[in-house]
Amino acid sequence: MDAAEQQLAELAQVGYEAGFVSNIESETVPPGLDESVIRYISARKNEPEFMLEWRLQAYQKWLEMEEPDWAHLQYTPIDYQSISYFSAPKSAADAPKSLDEVDPELLRVYAKLGIPLEEQKLLAGVAVDAVFDSVSVATTFRKQLAEAGVIFCSISEAMREHPELIKKYLGTVVPQTDNYFAALNAAVFTDGTFVYIPENTRCPMELSTYFRINERNTGQFERTLIIADKGSYVSYLEGCTAPQRDENQLHAAVVELIALEDAYIKYSTVQNWYPGDENGKGGIYNFVTKRGVCAGDRARISWTQVETGSAITWKYPSCVLKGDDSIGEFYSVAVTRGAQQADTGTKMFHIGKNTTSTIVSKGISADRGQNAYRGLVRMNKGAENGRNHTQCDSLLIGDKCGAHTFPYIEVANPTAKVEHEATTSKIGEDQLFYCRQRGLSEEDAVSMIVNGFCKEVFNELPMEFAVEARKLLAISLEGAVG
Amino acid sequence: MLSIKDLQASINGKEILKGLSLEMGAGEVHAIMGPNGSGKSTLSKVLAGREEYEVTSGTVTYQGVNLLELSPEERAHQGIFMAFQYPVELPGVNNTYFMQASLNAIRKARGEPELNSLNFMKLVRTKLKALEMDESLLKRAVNTGFSGGEMKRNEILQMTLLEPRLSILDETDSGLDIDALRMVSMGVNSLRSPERSMLVITHYQRLLDYIQPDYVHVLSGGRIIRSGDKSLALELEEKGYGWLQEEAAA
Ligand SMILES: Nc1ncnc2c1ncn2[C@@H]1O[C@H](COP(=O)(O)OP(=O)(O)OP(=O)(O)O)[C@@H](O)[C@H]1O
Numbered sequence A: 001m002d003a004a005e006q007q008l009a010e011l012a013q014v015g016y017e018a019g020f021v022s023n024i025e026s027e028t029v030p031p032g033l034d035e036s037v038i039r040y041i042s043a044r045k046n047e048p049e050f051m052l053e054w055r056l057q058a059y060q061k062w063l064e065m066e067e068p069d070w071a072h073l074q075y076t077p078i079d080y081q082s083i084s085y086f087s088a089p090k091s092a093a094d095a096p097k098s099l100d101e102v103d104p105e106l107l108r109v110y111a112k113l114g115i116p117l118e119e120q121k122l123l124a125g126v127a128v129d130a131v132f133d134s135v136s137v138a139t140t141f142r143k144q145l146a147e148a149g150v151i152f153c154s155i156s157e158a159m160r161e162h163p164e165l166i167k168k169y170l171g172t173v174v175p176q177t178d179n180y181f182a183a184l185n186a187a188v189f190t191d192g193t194f195v196y197i198p199e200n201t202r203c204p205m206e207l208s209t210y211f212r213i214n215e216r217n218t219g220q221f222e223r224t225l226i227i228a229d230k231g232s233y234v235s236y237l238e239g240c241t242a243p244q245r246d247e248n249q250l251h252a253a254v255v256e257l258i259a260l261e262d263a264y265i266k267y268s269t270v271q272n273w274y275p276g277d278e279n280g281k282g283g284i285y286n287f288v289t290k291r292g293v294c295a296g297d298r299a300r301i302s303w304t305q306v307e308t309g310s311a312i313t314w315k316y317p318s319c320v321l322k323g324d325d326s327i328g329e330f331y332s333v334a335v336t337r338g339a340q341q342a343d344t345g346t347k348m349f350h351i352g353k354n355t356t357s358t359i360v361s362k363g364i365s366a367d368r369g370q371n372a373y374r375g376l377v378r379m380n381k382g383a384e385n386g387r388n389h390t391q392c393d394s395l396l397i398g399d400k401c402g403a404h405t406f407p408y409i410e411v412a413n414p415t416a417k418v419e420h421e422a423t424t425s426k427i428g429e430d431q432l433f434y435c436r437q438r439g440l441s442e443e444d445a446v447s448m449i450v451n452g453f454c455k456e457v458f459n460e461l462p463m464e465f466a467v468e469a470r471k472l473l474a475i476s477l478e479g480a481v482g
Numbered sequence B: 001m002l003s004i005k006d007l008q009a010s011i012n013g014k015e016i017l018k019g020l021s022l023e024m025g026a027g028e029v030h031a032i033m034g035p036n037g038s039g040k041s042t043l044s045k046v047l048a049g050r051e052e053y054e055v056t057s058g059t060v061t062y063q064g065v066n067l068l069e070l071s072p073e074e075r076a077h078q079g080i081f082m083a084f085q086y087p088v089e090l091p092g093v094n095n096t097y098f099m100q101a102s103l104n105a106i107r108k109a110r111g112e113p114e115l116n117s118l119n120f121m122k123l124v125r126t127k128l129k130a131l132e133m134d135e136s137l138l139k140r141a142v143n144t145g146f147s148g149g150e151m152k153r154n155e156i157l158q159m160t161l162l163e164p165r166l167s168i169l170d171e172t173d174s175g176l177d178i179d180a181l182r183m184v185s186m187g188v189n190s191l192r193s194p195e196r197s198m199l200v201i202t203h204y205q206r207l208l209d210y211i212q213p214d215y216v217h218v219l220s221g222g223r224i225i226r227s228g229d230k231s232l233a234l235e236l237e238e239k240g241y242g243w244l245q246e247e248a249a250a
């Protein structure tokens, strides 16, 4: 019995006393959070000792923190003691047995997106044990990546296989105590992705969570850490366009990006969590902390996101521009309809000289959707010749929805320049009529106009992702007009 | 082709068309002239199906069907095309993409195969050349930042692509320079055939030198107050509308 197993055995004992389900097969911790749960998670994951300490520290801090409350989001309070913090490999017992048992509405959307049947089952959570094509595809990919020296694995694996990198970088961009949800994540995260691109290496393919085979269920407390060493490049795709259901209502992920000298990280997200029914019931709360640091000179980090899902979205992918001449970019499309609420934006911290940031935010609201853009641009004292350009556009469909813009600008260096432009427009009857006169249905007209509105952001997405994002947008806005 | 009987239409409770009747046969070109605010654009929008306008009485029969029951897109599928007096900007929507989507939507509705991008590009290039338009307009967003003349030519480009049965041109000649006017007229004339009809709204007799109409109508106060052949246009050019309006009032 090695040390970890020993620890596990001891914990299982503690766990039993604390009310753990003793049936090892189900591997589920009863709801509630205390230190023993964190010890259990860390042991289950075979983590090095320093990780456990790190988690416990985060937990202690979390206990002292207060849940934030925002002016533009409204939701029923989350009961943190009712969440089960470890429920790896989900038991197949409660899962739908076949697609016949899945919400037909969900299946209709899958079909429209052109998702293959096997993949549909996976997304809908149908219990499957067949081996997928994608698994072998992924294996081939892994081989190619290994040849390039790229590390791409689950974060749990990285903690075991590359503890030195974890120790050096984890929590350096998003500290444990950054905010309430980040602290909770640090204490209990069970899943996530780790990427390391060696010096002067261009990652030979776009990396996607899709191909991260070993841990497919993304779980509610995900943690991603991407390190691009000097002169390297990587494009990472997160999420998928198919609506994902999850019995976990709260999702509190953390993403940390580190770009060293001359490195470039391009991070693209398409988020389509279940938004709930028309009143938002059953929808996901998506509270995410994403931040990247341009640690070296001439480093560049680019966030592109398309957000159409979730009942509530709260996220501000940010860039810390430390290196001189480093570049931060944020391109975002956020759609809210029904009772959806989104409060997103970005923060650009200019620290180094000649740093540049670009923000393009496109908010689309329909029905009773509420969309808020919140952006901070800070030019520190040393940010000589810092430049920011912000373009913040809102598109309203109907008259019950809303768009709100909150730009915060702090400039401590007189040579820095910050520009902010904001527009709000409505899809005009004239535009719709023009399209319909040319034979397009009202729905196609709306989707065409909306896609036109989002063009600058979609241009930033990798090709196939952009095509999917377009389709997704069209589906999300079905029936929004008329 | 088109039969309008005693058409009355209003917007926001204000009556604009007050009993308008017009018969158009297949292959015919009808010109409509008339003072500003007389209801010319209103007529074209009612024919194209703009829902803001309320038809309070009268009938419109197009190729034997009740036109007023069809949605704007159904009318387009049935071959009705309207060149807008004020074309609408669609920011970010690529012009070529828009035209291809439009053509394919119409083809699909008719059970014809859709054109792929390659074949569509070939087609649109030929039409573009014929109108002596700049290729760069294909890459831009629909009507966005187009000059007045470019917008009008773009409308005609769409018309020649869609080859409509009934074209309604609402002041397509306004704001065109002399060369553009000739181009646009050529585009329109190239579509003339025994199956196609055209309703050409204009303020200027000059256009009618290029596009020779079979009939000229004068629309005033929401009614057709005089119909004639193209000599009527010449007469109007000389005398204005006053004498006709006096006659009509008498
Ligand atoms: N939305 C509206 N609300 C109120 N009145 C309107 C509206 N739209 C049009 N009208 C009125 O209807 C009348 C007819 O307008 P229309 O655009 O059909 O004229 P027109 O004959 O095309 O004029 P022009 O030669 O200037 O283009 C005008 O008096 C105009 O002000």
Ligand SMILES: [Mg+2]
Residues within 6 Å of the ligand: B040, B041, B042, B085, B170, B171
């Ligand atoms: Mg008019």
